[in-house]
Every structure is written in structure tokens, then in C-alpha cells.
Amino acid sequence: MNAQIKAAWIAALRSGEYKQGQGRLRFGDEFCCLGVLCDLAFKQGLGKWEGFAFKSNGFHLVATVLPPPIADWAGLEQIDPTINKQGISIYNDGSASDNIDPRPFSEIAALIEKYL
Numbered sequence: 534m535n536a537q538i539k540a541a542w543i544a545a546l547r548s549g550e551y552k553q554g555q556g557r558l559r560f561g562d563e564f565c566c567l568g569v570l571c572d573l574a575f576k577q578g579l580g581k582w583e584g585f586a587f588k589s590n591g592f593h594l595v596a597t598v599l600p601p602p603i604a605d606w607a608g609l610e611q612i613d614p615t616i617n618k619q620g621i622s623i624y625n626d627g628s629a630s631d632n633i634d635p636r637p638f639s640e641i642a643a644l645i646e647k648y649l
Contacts, residue, residue, distance in 0.1 A: 534649045535608035538573070542607075545569050546642040553638050555626045557585040557596050566625045566641045567599055567613070574603045598622065609649070616648045 545551060546569055554563025558571055559582060571587040574580055580589030580603065588594050590602040598612040598620075613620035619631065624644060627635035636644075 534614075535606075538570075538607045539645065539649060541573055542570050543642045543646055545573060546638040546645070551638065553625070555635060558587050560585050565622060566638065566645075567597075567622060569638075570599065570607060571603055574606060579603065579606060614649055616644050621645070 546566060551569050551572070552563045554560045554565055554568070556565070558565055558568035564572060568587075571580065571582075571589075574589065575582060575587070580587055580600065582588075583594055586594035586596040587600055587603070589600040595612075599607070599609065601612060604610070604612050604614075611620075613622050615621070616624065619628075619633065621641065621644070623631060623633055624636045624641050627633055
């Protein structure tokens with residue numbers, strides 16, 4: 534992952550600026566952890582929000598994972614980066630079948646710091 538973007542993403546997740554939501558990149562004023570990364574890309578002029586979805590470089594709207602151009606910009610190989618064999622979105626949203634409870638942004642930031 535691009536070190537500067539990683540640092541900015543971690544800082545944004547820890548900043549308290551973003552209210553955590555689940556199930557969508559963005560829903561009103563709530564963001565999932567991947568939505569925070571999309572919002573950083575938005576602030577760099579790399580796409581636009583359309584409701585709860587993000588559109589970047591001509592790609593169709595994406596609502597639950599990173600648009601491929603944003604993953605590329607961030608230096609990520611996956612549109613839902615994997616940590617401990619799970620997509621990071623699972624840590625944000627939780628998964629009863631995987632026995633994972635939703636984690637707050639502070640814990641997700643620590644996972645990104647350690648594993649990405």
C-alpha cells in the first residue's frame with residue numbers, strides 16, 4: 534500500500550471526523566472504513582459521491598467495496614483488502630457466520646497499520 538495514503542487513511546479513521554456506518558461506503562453522514570478511503574480520494578478530485586456509492590474514472594457506481602481506480606491509487610491489490618484472510622469490510626460490518634463483531638474505526642486503523 535502507498536505509505537502516504539495509508540498514513541492519511543489511518544489518521545482519518547482515528548480523527549473522529551467520520552461517523553462510522555455499516556453496509557455501504559457512505560450513508561448520509563456515516564462512512565464505512567472503505568468509504569473513508571473513498572472520501573480521501575474525493576478530496577483529491579479522484580471521483581465523486583452519488584448517494585451511498587462512489588464513482589471514479591468512468592467506473593460504474595460502487596457501493597460496498599473500493600472502485601478499482603481507487604484501489605490502484607491507494608496501492609492496494611484488492612477492492613476489499615484482506616487482513617487475516619478476511620476482507621476489511623467484515624471488520625467494519627461484522628459477520629455472524631465468521632464470528633466477527635463490528636470493530637470501531639480505532640481498531641480498524643490498528644489493523645491497517647499492522648497488516649497493510
